Amino acid sequence: MLVQPKTLVKMKKNAIKMIGLLLCAIFCSCEFLEEYTGGNIGNDPNQIKEISFIDEFVIADGMLFENTLIGGLSGIDYENGKWYLISDDPTAPIRFYTANIEFNESGFRDVSINGVTELKDKNGNSFSEDTVDPEAIRVAANGTIVWTSEGNINNGIDPFIRFSDQAGNFLSEALVAPKYKFNTNENIGPVHNGTFEGLCKAYGSNGYWVNMELPLKQDGVEPTIEDTESPIRISYLSQNGTFGKEFVYELDPVVRKASETAFTINGVVEILEYSTDQFLFLERSFSTGFTDGGNNVKIYKVDASNATNVRNMDSLEGETYIKATKELLFDFESIRGELTDGIVDNIEGITLGPVLENGNRSLVLVADNNFSAFGPQLNQFILLELIN
Template sequence: MTKVKKTLFVCTIIMSVLSCATKNNVKATESTTKLRFVDEYVLPDDLTFGETSIGGLSGIDYANGNWYAISDDSNSPRFYKASVSYNIEGFKSIEINSVIKFKDADGNLLPNGIVDPEAIRYDNETIVWTSEGNINDGLKPFVRIADTNGRFVNEMTLTNRYLPNTDPSLGPRHNGVFEGLALSLDKQGYWVAMELPLKEDGVETTLNVANSPVRIAFVNKETGRFEKEIVYELDKVARPAINGTTFELNGIVDLIEYDTNRFFVLERSYSMGYDDGGNTVKIYDIDASKATDVSSIKSLKGASYTKVTKKLLFNFENIRKELTNGIVDNMEGLTFGPDFNNGNRSLVVVADNNFSQYGPQLNQFILFEVEK
C-alpha cells in the first residue's frame, strides 16, 4: 500500500464575473469554497476479495458509517462494502468487507456483458446504480434500483433520447452515457449526468473545440421518470495524444449536489501516450439556479438556453508531484465522507484502474477537506 501525507492548500479565488445575459451565458456567482488536499491511499493492484479482483472502481458513496464502491466489471457486475478510516491528517486504512453481485428480480446473477456499471449511491436501504449499456451493440443504458443484497427492485423510465438509435446522428455515444449520479438534496430523486454530449446536441471535445453541451437530468424517484434537464459545457481536451497515439477524450465522470442547485462536478480529460496516466482531472463548483430546463428541446444545436455556471475549484495538476509516481489516475467517483473533527466536510475521490488491462494503473483514493 502506498500512503502519502501532504498538506498542499489549493483554493479558489473569490470572484464575481459579470457577463451579458446573451445566448448560453449567465452571470458567474461568488464562491468561497476551498479544497485542501489531505492524502492519497492506493490499494494493491493484485488485491482480491471473495474470488473477485478489486478494481474498476467507477463510483463511490458513503452513508451511515458504510462505504460503497461499484466495479465496472461487465462480466461480474458488483459493488463492495468497505471500511475507510481517516482523520484530518490523512488516511489510516481502507479495507474491503464484503462483495455484493447485482441480480435480477428473481435473484439470479446478471448475465455476462449486458451492463457496464458506472455510478452508485445509497438511498434509504437501497442501492441506486447506473449502466452505460453498450451503444454499439444496441444494449440500452439504465438507472436502476437494487436492495442492499444487489437484487433488482426497480428501473427508471428513460427518455427516448437516451436509448440507442439506428440513426447515426441521434442518441448517445458509445461509452459516453450515464457516468455521473447524485442524490438530490431534497431526497426526491436523482441527478444523472451524461459523460458526453448526445449526438444531436453537439460534438465531442477536442484540443481546439469545446462546443460540447452535456445534459444533466433529474429523475423523479417516485414516478421513475426523467424530468428537468440542465446543460453543462465541457472543457476542451487538455493535451494532445502523443507517441503515435491519437485517442483523446473529455467528459463528466461524477457529480454531487451539496446545496440547492449547487454541485461539485468531476471532469476528466484523457489523452493516450503519457507515462503519468494521461489524465487531467478537475473539480468544478457549478451553479444551476439560473439554468434553463432543456428537457423539451430535442437538439441543443442552435437552440437558445442558459447553461450552468461552472467555476474551477480544484485542478489535480497542482498535486501531481505529491501522488504515487506522479500519476493522476482515471478518477471516476466522488463522495462526501464523515465530517472532520473541526466540522469541515471530507471529500473522497476514487480512480478506476481498468484492472490494469492497458498497462499498470492504480486503485487510487484521494482525500480532501472542504473548507468555507
C-alpha cells in the same frame, strides 16, 4: 500489500482546541470524525471557497476479495456510516463492495474491502457478459442501492438506472427517455461509453441527478483539443424513477494534445449537489501515449440556478438556452507531485464523507484502474477537505 498513506503531522496549537476535541469525543462519541448523514454543507451555497489535499491511499493491484478482483472502482458513496464502491467489471459477478475507510484531518488510517454483493438482473440471475457497464452508485437513506449502467451502445444495449436492495436484488428501474437510448439513426442518441456516467442525490428531496458523460449526437460534438460546442445534459430523477427537468453543462476541451491516432476524451465522470442547484462536477480529460497516465482531472463548482430546463428540446443545436455556470475549484495537477509516481489516475468516483475534527467536510475520491488492462494503473483513493 497496501501502500501506506503519507503522513502529515499537525500539532495542536493551544489547549482550548484540545479541550474542544475532548468534549467532542465525550458528548458526540466521535473517535475520529463527526457523522455525516446528508448532502448539505451549509446554509450559504456559495460558502465553498477552496479545496485542499490531505492524503492518498492505494490498494495494491491484483488483490482479491472473496474470489473477486478488486478494481474498476468507478463510483463511491457514504451513507449511514457505511462506504460503498461499485466496480465496472462487465463480467459476472456485476458487483458493489463495502469498505472500511478510516481517516482524520492528518490522513488515511486504513482503506480495506470488507464485503461484496452481486447485483442481479430482473429475474434474479447473473448478468450476461458485456451487457452492463456499471459506473455510478448512490445509497438512499433507507438502504436502497441506486446504480447506473452505460449499456453497450455499439451492441445496441441501452443504458439504465436501477434500484436494488442491499442483497443486490432488482427492485425497479427508471423510465429512460428515448433520446438516451440506442438509435439506429447514426446522428441521434448517445455515443458509446458516453451515457449515464455520474449520479448524485438531489439536495432537499428524495430524488437524484444523473449526468451524461458526453453529448448526445444531436446536441453537439465530443470535445477535442480545440474549442467545441460540447454540451451535456444533467437530468433530475424522481424517487420512483421518473425523469424530470434537465439542464446543460459545457465540457472543456481535451487538455493534452496527442497524436492523430491516439484516443482522447473529456467528460463529466461524477457530480454532487450540495445545496439547491449548486453542484461539484468532476471533469476528467484523458489522452493516450503519456507515461504519467494521461489524465487531467478538475473539480468545478457549478451553479444551475439560472439554467434553462431543456427537457423538451429533442436537440440543442440551434436552440437558445442558458447553460449552468462553472468555476474551477481544484485542479489535480496541483498535487501530482504528492501522489504515487506522480500519477493522477482515472478518478471517477466522488462522495462527501464525515466532518473532520476541524469542522470542515471531507471529500473522498476513487480511481478506476481499468484492471490495469492497458498498462499499470492504481486503485487510488484521494482525501480532500472542503474549506469554507
